[in-house]
Amino acid sequence: MTASRTARERVRAELTREIADIARRQLATEGAGGLSLRAVAREMGMVSSAIYRYFPSRDDLLTTLIIDGYNALGEAVEQADAACASGDYPGRWLAVCHGVREWALAHPHEYALLYGSPVPGYQAPQDTVAARLRDVTVLGLIVSQAHAAGAVTPPALAPAPPAPLREDAERVRGLMPGVPDDVVFRCLTAWTALYGWVSFELFGQFANTIEDRHTAFDHAMRLMGQTIGLR
Amino acid sequence: MTASRTARERVRAELTREIADIARRQLATEGAGGLSLRAVAREMGMVSSAIYRYFPSRDDLLTTLIIDGYNALGEAVEQADAACASGDYPGRWLAVCHGVREWALAHPHEYALLYGSPVPGYQAPQDTVAARLRDVTVLGLIVSQAHAAGAVTPPALAPAPPAPLREDAERVRGLMPGVPDDVVFRCLTAWTALYGWVSFELFGQFANTIEDRHTAFDHAMRLMGQTIGLR
DNA sequence: AGAAAACGAGAGCACTGCTCTTGACGAATG
DNA sequence: CATTCGTCAAGAGCAGTGCTCTCGTTTTCT
Structure with missing residues (x-):
């Protein structure tokens, strides 16, 4: 057919x-x-x-490239996760992080298209949102499974999210069922640290500063794994 | 003259x-x-x-705009910090974060020019690096002063940075004298979370998910303040 | 006062995304 | 088999871009 x-x-x-x-x-x-x-x-x-x-139009071609890019990144992340022992939650988180970074380093301009500044005059159509969630879905799954297995321990002193954030947490929880609010926001923060790091590295913000970038990234993402509370 | x-x-x-x-x-x-x-x-x-x-050339005009942008952001951050009690290190960190976010929301395209994907074909000249460090210098100062005052407590279980990162830490320490390696990397991670969050918010990654963005950002940055160990 | 430098205007080059028309080809229908 | 209809590549053309070069004019320096 x-x-x-x-x-x-x-x-x-x-x-x-x-x-x-x-x-x-x-x-x-x-x-x-x-x-x-x-x-x-x-x-x-x-x-x-x-x-x-x-x-x-040129924008339609761009849209195709963007959707393909999200799918390629999502697939890379899924494979990185699948290569881990399913009960090793910190390891899976770390593998996902390295999966994102390595895909970005291999396809820098595509990454810029997905996570850099929006192309001027281009408005992303609704078609892109489904593909966009593919990578973050993997992250949500890991945390959700870890929580169900009792393998998420909040760090001491972690502040509780204020009440107005309950709706936002609920929406994010669609990707990580059962996870309590404060873990949701720790994940969100880790997520921004992950992509913030990769963007900084790719867009030149680490020039003349961070040289051993693989090791530094690995360390930073371990730290964020601890901040999430994975064990 | x-x-x-x-x-x-x-x-x-x-x-x-x-x-x-x-x-x-x-x-x-x-x-x-x-x-x-x-x-x-x-x-x-x-x-x-x-x-x-x-x-x-067009690039020279862009360079001027970029340098002006870094200076404007840096000045906003400096003012946000100066408005705080100098001994309130978590408050100063939070104020700097909000300073970055608010400047970015007020000047989205300028922010994109500074922290978004590089303009194709444009190579940032050396003139921009001095201005670029202005905001991060403030952050370094806060952490450095906090550490000198004994107000930086590492979270329990925080992993130590591996040996190969000593040189990188040394370079970053130029902006935060006296701060030990593991705090340096916790700062670096918090820094990527800050700009990662602002970029996500500005570039549309939070659409239909995070609605109470000010509150969510505030909570996330408090969390990162704790991860740094400020108190 | 005269030489030198700086300036605005204009024409022109090679390029872009996009539109419209024209003529040819292929596939389903009579 | 022949016709009609939709699809297709091609070409010309429009309005826009960054940038270069030349040509008088004006201002500054010697």
């Missing part, structure tokens, strides 16, 4: 995929803003206007 | 400032990539080529 119908549809699907691939390559060399439909067309031996048969 | 020499130099300084101001306004409405020298020239009633008498 979806695999092949008419010859026309097959070649159309193939060309669409090829356009996205070339665009991804250009993204890797030129960066997000340097993505040019005309350059993609040139590389395909097409005339620029023909591209618009496949992607009605 | 620097205030005024010839009439020509005065009007040149004035025009240079006006170009940067208009560019900043355009940045605020169009975003980083939408900054157009021709549009700036139009708004000034000049012809586009005349702009190049003042800024040899």
Whole structure:
């Protein structure tokens, strides 16, 4: 059904995929803003206007790249998690962190597209939200399972979230069922530390300062694992 | 001396400032990539080529905006810190965090220019590094003073940084004299959580999830203050 | 007063995203 | 088999971009 119908549809699907691939390559060399439909067309031996048969605008092509990116990152994270012993919650958290970082280092411009400043004039459509949650879903699962197994111990003195945050906590709990409010917010904070670190490293904020970046990242994420309370 | 020499130099300084101001306004409405020298020239009633008498390239104009941005953020942070009792280290940390967040919310596109994905094809020159350290210098000072006053208590179970990180810690210690290695890395992690949170909030990652953002941010940064060990 | 430097204006180059029209091809229908 | 209809690549064109070069004019320095 979806695999092949008419010859026309097959070649159309193939060309669409090829356009996205070339665009991804250009993204890797030129960066997000340097993505040019005309350059993609040139590389395909097409005339620029023909591209618009496949992607009605530059933003639609961007949307495709973004969704693919979220899925690629999500899959990398899922694999990193799956490679761990399911009861080793701190290890799984650490593996997920390294999974994010390594994917980002391997695909810096795609990462920038997902977690950097929004492309000017581009408004992410609703299609992207499902894919966007894929990586954080893994994190939620780990914490949820750890909590169910009694393997989440709040650090001493951890402040309790104030009452107005109950609704927000409830929403986040959709990704980590059963987890109490204060753990939810410790996860959220760890999550921002993870992506904040990776962004800093990728966007040059660590230049001339942090050199042994793998080790430093590993240490920082262990620290955040403890802050979550995983054991 | 620097205030005024010839009439020509005065009007040149004035025009240079006006170009940067208009560019900043355009940045605020169009975003980083939408900054157009021709549009700036139009708004000034000049012809586009005349702009190049003042800024040899678009990148040079960007550099000016970036340096101004780092200084504006740094000044906001310094003021936020100065408004606190000097012995209230957790309060000063929290004030700095809110200072960063509020400046970012007030100048989202400038923040994106500083901490978002790098502008494609743009390479930040060395001039920017001095200004870039202004905000983090404040943070270093707080922690350094807190440590000197014996007001930094490591959380129980905090892991010690592995040996290879000694050099990196030494470099960071330039901003927080006297602070031991493990506190240095807890600061670094808190720093990434701070900017990671602000970036997530600004770049839309919290959409439909975190609604009471001020309260959530406050709670998260209190948590990170505890992780640093401030008291 | 004369030389030198700085300046604004204008034309022009190579590039961008995007639109519209034209003519050719393929596939389903009569 | 022949026709019709939707799909397609191509080309020209529009409005915009960063940037360069030249050409008179004006201001400053010697």
